[in-house]
Amino acid sequence: MRAAAVHLYSLRESQASARNAFYIADVDSGRALRMPFGGSLV
Known part of the structure; x- marks a missing residue:
């Protein structure tokens, strides 16, 4: 029972x-659409 x-x-x-x-x-x-140059904030 516990395994389930x-x-x-x-x-x-x-x-x-x-x-x-x-x-x-x-x-x-969505970020890619807003950033046409492919920039990333991460």
């Missing part, structure tokens, strides 16, 4: 990190 709960938790964590990755990619693409 841990598996569910890790699955939820991976989904959250995937959402963060898509959000970061979206922010980066």
